Amino acid sequence: MTGQEEPSSFRLAYVPGVTPTKWVRIWNERLPDVPLTLVQVPADEAFELLRGGGADAGFVRLPVDRTDLSAIPLYAETTVVVVPKDHVVAAVEEVSAEDLAEEIVLHPLDDTLDWERPPGLPAIERPATTADAIELVAAGVGLLVVPQSLARLHHRKDLTYRPVSDTPESRVALSWPQAETTPDLVEEFIGIVRGRTVNSTRGRAATPPQPKAKAKRPEKGGRPAEKSSRSGSGGARGAKASKNVKRGSKPGKPRRRS
Incomplete structure (x- = not known):
């Protein structure tokens, strides 16, 4: 952390459904000396894990209690209905909540959607988890x-x-947990998630700009020598031509008069 020795690793929590692979890969490329440890946690336990120090930051589902936690919204997911493959819903591309009015729709206790009123008809009992609800859908008990x-x-x-x-x-x-000063590694991960480049002014590993190399001035006589070598080639050809001319102008034997 800032002003203190940094931890030997960075602990990143994530709830089911979130795939942090891309961000973990970028972390490993930029900070190979700081291992990143992934902590999978149920959605309803993620906030207590962060508050208790079980992770430095985490991918969670909104809403977040901003009293003691900071949060950056990232993206919204499409909501879908899970059905057996032979169900009538499988024959269409999209349905509305109203289309499910006569269907039994399961509402697990770990539901991550903020409903005013869930669609469809309620089941006799709420499944404990989403995984349990999936099993019931496969058994033909209802939809999810x-x-x-x-x-x-x-x-x-x-x-x-x-x-x-x-x-x-x-x-x-x-x-991540609120604090007066955001830890450097948390700030570094925020930068990765927000798409900051490795040379960003924020973060831990900004690379200082390298001075540009100055162009060397030609040494005295360097260029002229090169030019003279070129002109020398022409001079050599000229000398050869002159020599040929001299050879061609050599007088022959005198002719005899008749």
Whole structure:
């Protein structure tokens, strides 16, 4: 941290559905001397992990309590409905929340969408997790509305998904504990996520600009010598031609008069 010895590693938390591969690769290229440790955490436990010091920063789902946590919103996900492949919904490209009004729609306890009222008919009991809800969809118990990344994470050959309009979107953010001074490594990772270049003035590893090399002045006599060598070639050809002329002008034997 600033003014102190930096930690030997950087701990990055991420919730299910988030793929931090790109940012981890850039980190390893820029800071090969500081290992990055990934910490996978359930969405509903991510904030307590950050508050308790279990990670330096983390990819979480909004909303974030800004009382003691900072956050940078990154992107919003498409909301989809997961259905069996032989379900009627699988025959269309997109559905609306109203189209699901007569369907049983599962609402797991770890749901990441901020509903005013979930679509469809409620199940008798709420599944504990999204993974449990996926199993129930495969068993034909009901449908599941989730962010697209979670549908991909829990992919099964017997299930598919379609976008759903008129539903909340899940938004992913980078979050870290608030402090008077942001730790250097957190600032470095923020720069990576925001797309700052390696030579940015912010961050830990900015490369100072290198002075441009001054062009060398030609030494005295250097250029003229080169020119003289060129002119010398021409002079040599001229001398050869002159020599040939002299050879050609050599008098022959006198003719006899008749």
